[in-house]
Amino acid sequence: MWIPELDPGRPVYRAIAEAIAQDVARGRLATGDKLPPQRDLARALSLNLSSVTKAYKLAFELGLVNGETGRGTYVRAGDAARIPWPSGENQVSIDFASNFPMPLDPSEDVVQLCQDMARYDVGERLFEYVARGAANDDISPAALWLEGLGVPARHDGILLTSGAINGVFACLLALAKAGESVLCEELTSPGLISCARMMGLKLIGVPMDRDGMKIDAFERIATETGARVAVLNPTLHNPTLTDLSPERRERLAAFALRSGIMIVEDEVYAPLLGVPPKPLAALAPDAVCYVTSFSKAVLPGLRIGYISAPPLIAERLRNAIRVSTWMPSPMLASLASRWVKDGTATRLIAKRRAAGRERIDLARRVLRRHALASRDDGLHVWLSLPQPWRGDEFATYARERGLTVMPSQDLAATTAGGIQALRLSLGAEPSLERLKQGLGRIDRILLGRD
Numbered sequence: 001m002w003i004p005e006l007d008p009g010r011p012v013y014r015a016i017a018e019a020i021a022q023d024v025a026r027g028r029l030a031t032g033d034k035l036p037p038q039r040d041l042a043r044a045l046s047l048n049l050s051s052v053t054k055a056y057k058l059a060f061e062l063g064l065v066n067g068e069t070g071r072g073t074y075v076r077a078g079d080a081a082r083i084p085w086p087s088g089e090n091q092v093s094i095d096f097a098s099n100f101p102m103p104l105d106p107s108e109d110v111v112q113l114c115q116d117m118a119r120y121d122v123g124e125r126l127f128e129y130v131a132r133g134a135a136n137d138d139i140s141p142a143a144l145w146l147e148g149l150g151v152p153a154r155h156d157g158i159l160l161t162s163g164a165i166n167g168v169f170a171c172l173l174a175l176a177k178a179g180e181s182v183l184c185e186e187l188t189s190p191g192l193i194s195c196a197r198m199m200g201l202k203l204i205g206v207p208m209d210r211d212g213m214k215i216d217a218f219e220r221i222a223t224e225t226g227a228r229v230a231v232l233n234p235t236l237h238n239p240t241l242t243d244l245s246p247e248r249r250e251r252l253a254a255f256a257l258r259s260g261i262m263i264v265e266d267e268v269y270a271p272l273l274g275v276p277p278k279p280l281a282a283l284a285p286d287a288v289c290y291v292t293s294f295s296k297a298v299l300p301g302l303r304i305g306y307i308s309a310p311p312l313i314a315e316r317l318r319n320a321i322r323v324s325t326w327m328p329s330p331m332l333a334s335l336a337s338r339w340v341k342d343g344t345a346t347r348l349i350a351k352r353r354a355a356g357r358e359r360i361d362l363a364r365r366v367l368r369r370h371a372l373a374s375r376d377d378g379l380h381v382w383l384s385l386p387q388p389w390r391g392d393e394f395a396t397y398a399r400e401r402g403l404t405v406m407p408s409q410d411l412a413a414t415t416a417g418g419i420q421a422l423r424l425s426l427g428a429e430p431s432l433e434r435l436k437q438g439l440g441r442i443d444r445i446l447l448g449r450d
């Protein structure tokens, strides 16, 4: 029977959950192993049954085990596909975990957007396969959009994707091989974490401060590991909301050109800013694949994004996009092009920003007594937790009170490095009233009143 060695300095239920993780890392437990029945483990460790129940529950929430009542508890760690994303099944809970764009009132926009589909006659595009993954007609609007973000787009380096996650995935598929190290910020998006796990890539988190990723550390780690690829989110960083400072951008661009490391610049949030900072792609066009999409600022369901890449590697990326999705929907690509040209995309961004400001201001007001980072145009706020809270423990505690939040542990490339914080996304909950209630509940938990 598996008997864990418990760290005496930790609450016992936590120590058991951590022992599961450690024993998987050490090879004492393997995916699919059955853990002892709770009663047996409690007896073996001379504990209350409730402590073991709590430990198994935490292990389940951390994705370390599968638990099905009556069927036993099985180790799940090492399951590369674990995606710490909300299931969306729990309609009752107030969702602060999904980083969705700020809501628009569909009644105002759906009719016009659907009429555009007929007006622009994009239905024809349903009948085609596009040999090169993107129709020529869609390249100039893409270049126009990219230039608006400060990217000096070269037409022969532009590719269409099915959103930014597809863009990042295609870049990794084209540029990295299983087993390789890939650098990223120490806290990063769950999408990148899952993508790297599934691809067998070793993500290495680079420390950050208020000016974004530390370049000295990046240079050192890149040199030590020999990493050939980094995936970064330099603007409105998910989750810390920092922008990589202009000086650091210059240094990073120079290092990339010198060392040959390819930077995947994931700027899915840049369209939210009126004037985004100068992208790395403008500073080192031959060392950067710039990735963006319409998801966070315009329409997530459009599922269209762009890559601006060095033309020399465009064909490799095109193959990766073919492998992952063959081509983004030509009909939706055509709509995106129209909306770029007729100003609809920009108009929708302005509406979302106005809706967003209301929500950000609300969060600032309700959580004013706490350590909150926020940006006028962000989709979330970043709440540093006071001692002795841990992010994952807060998430468990909040879930029992009808709130879903994203703890720093689920956003950590390697480890959260002691950072105890929550990403509170403000766009997913449709009702402003419920959002306010949820924020109030978080405030009360932090004040020890709930």
Ligand SMILES: Cc1ncc(COP(=O)(O)O)c(C=O)c1O
Pocket: 099, 162, 163, 164, 165, 166, 189, 191, 233, 238, 266, 268, 292, 293, 294, 295, 296, 300, 305
């Ligand atoms: C940094 C980052 N990149 C990409 C994505 C996914 O974007 P898309 O919906 O366009 O695939 C997200 C979504 O949360 C993100 O935070």
